Amino acid sequence: MPAKQSPSPDAKPSRKGEQTRAKILEAALSSFMERGFEETTMRIVADEAGVSLGNAYYYFESKEELVQAFYERSHQEHLAATAPLLEGERDFRKRVLATLHAKIDTSEPYHRFSGVLFRSAADPHSPLNPFSDASRRVREEAIALMERVVDGSSLGPPADLRRELPYLLWLYEMGVILFWIFDTSRGRRRTRVLIDRTVPIVTRLISLGGNPILAPLRKAVLKLLRDLRDGDALATDEPR
Amino acid sequence: MPAKQSPSPDAKPSRKGEQTRAKILEAALSSFMERGFEETTMRIVADEAGVSLGNAYYYFESKEELVQAFYERSHQEHLAATAPLLEGERDFRKRVLATLHAKIDTSEPYHRFSGVLFRSAADPHSPLNPFSDASRRVREEAIALMERVVDGSSLGPPADLRRELPYLLWLYEMGVILFWIFDTSRGRRRTRVLIDRTVPIVTRLISLGGNPILAPLRKAVLKLLRDLRDGDALATDEPR
DNA sequence: CCGAATTGTTGAACAAGTTCAAGAATCCTC
DNA sequence: GAGGATTCTTGAACTTGTTCAACAATTCGG
Numbered sequence: 001m002p003a004k005q006s007p008s009p010d011a012k013p014s015r016k017g018e019q020t021r022a023k024i025l026e027a028a029l030s031s032f033m034e035r036g037f038e039e040t041t042m043r044i045v046a047d048e049a050g051v052s053l054g055n056a057y058y059y060f061e062s063k064e065e066l067v068q069a070f071y072e073r074s075h076q077e078h079l080a081a082t083a084p085l086l087e088g089e090r091d092f093r094k095r096v097l098a099t100l101h102a103k104i105d106t107s108e109p110y111h112r113f114s115g116v117l118f119r120s121a122a123d124p125h126s127p128l129n130p131f132s133d134a135s136r137r138v139r140e141e142a143i144a145l146m147e148r149v150v151d152g153s154s155l156g157p158p159a160d161l162r163r164e165l166p167y168l169l170w171l172y173e174m175g176v177i178l179f180w181i182f183d184t185s186r187g188r189r190r191t192r193v194l195i196d197r198t199v200p201i202v203t204r205l206i207s208l209g210g211n212p213i214l215a216p217l218r219k220a221v222l223k224l225l226r227d228l229r230d231g232d233a234l235a236t237d238e239p240r
Numbered sequence: 241m242p243a244k245q246s247p248s249p250d251a252k253p254s255r256k257g258e259q260t261r262a263k264i265l266e267a268a269l270s271s272f273m274e275r276g277f278e279e280t281t282m283r284i285v286a287d288e289a290g291v292s293l294g295n296a297y298y299y300f301e302s303k304e305e306l307v308q309a310f311y312e313r314s315h316q317e318h319l320a321a322t323a324p325l326l327e328g329e330r331d332f333r334k335r336v337l338a339t340l341h342a343k344i345d346t347s348e349p350y351h352r353f354s355g356v357l358f359r360s361a362a363d364p365h366s367p368l369n370p371f372s373d374a375s376r377r378v379r380e381e382a383i384a385l386m387e388r389v390v391d392g393s394s395l396g397p398p399a400d401l402r403r404e405l406p407y408l409l410w411l412y413e414m415g416v417i418l419f420w421i422f423d424t425s426r427g428r429r430r431t432r433v434l435i436d437r438t439v440p441i442v443t444r445l446i447s448l449g450g451n452p453i454l455a456p457l458r459k460a461v462l463k464l465l466r467d468l469r470d471g472d473a474l475a476t477d478e479p480r
Numbered sequence: 481c482c483g484a485a486t487t488g489t490t491g492a493a494c495a496a497g498t499t500c501a502a503g504a505a506t507c508c509t510c
Numbered sequence: 511g512a513g514g515a516t517t518c519t520t521g522a523a524c525t526t527g528t529t530c531a532a533c534a535a536t537t538c539g540g
Binding site: 255256257260291292293294295298299 | 487489490
């Protein structure tokens with residue numbers, strides 16, 4: 001009988017098809033950059049990868065899944081760019097600034113078709129939405145990065161806030177990226193402005209959150225957050 | 241020579257095709273509700289409307305444009321539901337609450353395929369995104385509704401804040417809707433919680449914004465808002 | 481009421497995403 | 511290294527959104 005499904009999840013490294021998969025992904029990404037997403041045909045991808053059309057679908061369930069693969073690559077680049085920046089910096093504000101600017105920097109080459117990436121961002125049924133199972137790995141890694149940003153800093157937030165902070169910062173990052181997608185100014189000037197002006201506010205808020213006087217407010221906000229997140233509000237393609 | 245384009249924008253009322261257009265829209269919406277967006281085929285729509293496939297495309301440029309039409313209808317229902325609620329209520333907080341809950345109520349029947357509505361929300365090139373030209377009319381009406389919410393209330397915000405408030409409230413509404421789309425809890429319980437708990441915060445913030453002591457902060461925030469909005473950051477399908 | 485202009489309608493054809501049965505290559509065990 | 515299991519690969523076919531040339535109906539000025 002024919003093979004069940006794409007081999008990506010389990011497959012031991014460097015089974016024959018690993019190279020084929022890579023070839024296809026390479027062809028797809030370079031074509032996305034060259035002509036954009038819509039204009040890139042699965043037939044073109046297959047051709048440029050030197051494989052048959054059906055073969056491309058053996059490795060990627062859909063055209064969108066190719067974008068998911070790009071999403072992961074983009075995150076890796078962000079990770080790589082961020083590491084040295086966080087190395088010698090303790091100041092929380094600067095760490096967040098560096099992380100966000102690095103995100104914009106590394107994403108710039110993909111801006112042209114990034115809309116597609118997030119086109120399904122608001123579709124609960126799309127595996128591309130940032131809350132989906134399919135995005136889980138990247139999402140968790142992105143949150144882990146924010147955890148590093150927090151932990152490596154001189155900031156000492158209360159434990160309850162500390163626990164939610166990475167997730168909150170990730171949400172904040174998603175918001176910035178959403179803005180960035182719509183930003184057509186040269187050099188993404190406006191997104192830079194957004195970052196430069198909101199990071200201080202965010203930082204200040206977090207600092208204030210540690211003030212004992214504001215403990216009730218902080219707890220209320222955190223409780224709301226938990227109430228909204230727990231359960232199924234943001235669940236998506238989990239098995240029903 | 242063949243006709244140029246869809247007649248919707250100009251067409252005098254009850255030219256022959258008005259009924260055809262209505263039939264097609266009716267068929268589309270009822271099929272969307274019955275089987276969802278993906279499963280609704282343009283051929284099905286045409287069949288159920290009793291017209292040919294090509295005819296459907298005479299009235300609607302694309303399948304997505306049918307969704308746009310729904311978007312407008314949904315807004316009309318929201319308007320209708322909101323009017324009586326705002327009639328005898330002066331309290332700002334209650335006015336916002338009523339308006340948002342009405343939005344959720346009137347949108348409920350469409351929740352199943354609402355993801356599609358906003359699927360393109362993050363795609364700068366899609367006419368469906370809430371910032372696009374195609375959405376302009378509905379967007380402006382939705383903002384105008386928020387203007388009414390503000391003006392009919394006992395609230396007296398400073399002029400500069402007053403000017404931006406409707407737009408800000410609309411953005412807030414968009415955020416709530418985004419959450420709602422992902423909300424799978426029964427009765428959209430979680431979205432209700434979100435509304436009930438964030439509206440007081442928003443209201444408080446606005447009240448505080450009128451405090452002279454906070455004027456510098458208020459002005460700074462409003463300036464940021466203007467800087468980010470003016471120009472092209474959120475522009476989309478305007479002619480280049 | 482006539483004829484041209486406009487508007488409405490059709491069915492066939494096309495493009496591109498996706499599926500699938502069949503067969504080739506590779507791997508793995510004995 | 512033979513043979514069965516697994517993994518790869520292919521090309522054709524199918525679905526569905528979209529386009530288009532041709533034709534029909536309607537409208538409207540005279």
